[in-house]
Amino acid sequence: MLLKNLERMPRRAGSTNFSYLIHDLERSLLGINFSGFNLTLETPTIQTLVFKLGCNFAGLSLNSDALEHVPKTWGRHAMQFPTELTQKACRTRPKELRLVCIYFFTNRFFQNDNNSSLLNNYVLGAQLGHGHVINLKEPINISFWHNQSLESHTMTCVYWKEGASKRYWGVWSPEGCRTEHPSPSQVLCRCNHLSYFAVLMQLSTAPLPVELLAPLTYISLVGCSVSIVASLLTLLLHFHTRKQSDSITCIHMNLHASVLLLNVTFLLSPVLAKPPVPGSVCVALAAVLHYALLSCLTWMAIEGFNLYLLLGRVYNIYIRRYVLKLCTVGWGVPAFLVLFLLAIKSSVYGPRAIPLSDSHGNGTGFRNMSICWVQSPGVHGVLVMGYGGLTALFNLVVLAWAMWVLRRLKARGKAPGPRACRDTLTVLGLTVLLGTTWALAFFSFGVFLLPQLFLFTIFNSLYGFFLFLWFCSQRCRSEAQVEAKMETFSSSQTMQ
Incomplete structure (x- = not known):
């Protein structure tokens, strides 16, 4: 129901409405009951994945190629979580943890002052429990692929920084993220925290x-x-x-x-x-x-x-x-x-x-x-x-x-x-x-x-x-x- 409510929100809806509904979606996914290791919910433009993690967490790799319900016409993406992800949470709350991944295949919920262009219009987010994961020594790797070469653009890995704008519910910021290009059509973001991530695209001169x-x-x-x-x-x-x-x-x-x-x-x-x-x-x-x-x-x-x-x-x-x-x-x-x-x-x-x-x-x-x-x-x-x-x-x-x-x-x-x-x-x-x-x-x-x-x-x-x-x-x-x-x-x- 929450996924459908988000999709039905008009494009000109207030910024606080988007913020409220996204946070409400996160809370609902953290409290949902399901059997097994993971749960997947989706709509045409939003996909959510919930994982049950223990304190013996050995890392997790997610790739869109392995996900059953992702259309092949969409651009590929992947997220890799290090073993360090749960260490701090297990020291304070030694119990079952939940990792929530929310993939937005549209940028309409993350508008800011610059009206920035996002690679594939993808926003990939992750949250561990109700706390904040920051300053990781081992980075979280988020990969984005495009069907064409990106050499004519300047690409910057960014995360959604809430409360940093007076007009919108956040801004895109590159803090804590490093941008790499393993190939002309791939962007690899190495970030030391959990949040919503994307890649800003800017036309550039010849590199x-x-x-x-x-x-x-x-x-x-x-x-x-x-x-x-x-x-x-x-x-x-x-x-x-x-x-x-x-x-x-x-x-x-x-x-x-x-x-x-x-x-x-x-x-x-x-x-x-x-x-x-x-x-x-x-x-x-x-x-x-x-x-x-x-x-x-x-x-x-x-x-x-x-x-x-x-x-x-x-x-x-x-x-x-x-x-x-x-x-x-x-x-x-x-x-x-x-x-x-x-x-x-x-x-x-x-x-x-x-x-x-x-x-x-x-x-x-x-x-x-x-x-x-x-x-x-x-x-x-x-x-x-x-x-x-x-x-x-x-x-x-x-x-x-x-x-x-x-x-x-x-x-x-x-x-x-x-x-x-x-x-x-x-x-x-x-x-x-x-x-x-x-x-x-x-x-x-x-x-x-x-x-x-x-x-x-x-x-x-x-x-x-x-x-x-x-x-x-x-x-x-x-x-x-x-x-x-x-x-x-x-x-x-x-x-x-």
């Missing part, structure tokens, strides 16, 4: 060849580590020589601080995206990483704005509390955006799967690696690609304008003489300072994909080091100018 993962990871590790050391050294040198601190130097140091935070969180991101790290830690790190990236992009735009004022007003800038206002924008605007996202939809952050493909056909097929990052494609498109694109475009325009102004000043005799090497270094320095190499991110398609990946990784992982070189060159230049003025002053005094 990254797995053989490029090692060199790109090595380049990122070395480049970010070098940049972290360079940024720390730059900040230490700045605090050691506070007497030279002006508005330009303060802007540079804030940019260094944002780059330092970005590199540190980026290196930690793939490490903390793996179990047994709690999902909340990954969510927090993803939010900090997003904040660091937005701050870095904002300070790059501020560098461009400051360069415009320097050249446009011919080095005559006075704005009341100029640095304080810039700091409010550079650190405050990204913080507002990230906190706003967390307030309206906390599930926007978490483990993000990066698709990898094996082009050698050695059996590993298509699989993912995960990092702590933005999960929502919409947020990623607007607040990462859109924000970064506007910053890169603005700074490219400022760079072109700055080159034109410097050339005009040089023609009027107000700039140093014709020194090709010095002019080249100035252009390179401004290019680094404004972070225009981030524009390479928009060439990740077609024949540009692989060169772009390596160039983008090299230039932007070493961005902090290039800024350090710029800082050193500017400091040496200012010291040389001071020494030249001192020599000129001494010579004039001697002549007098």
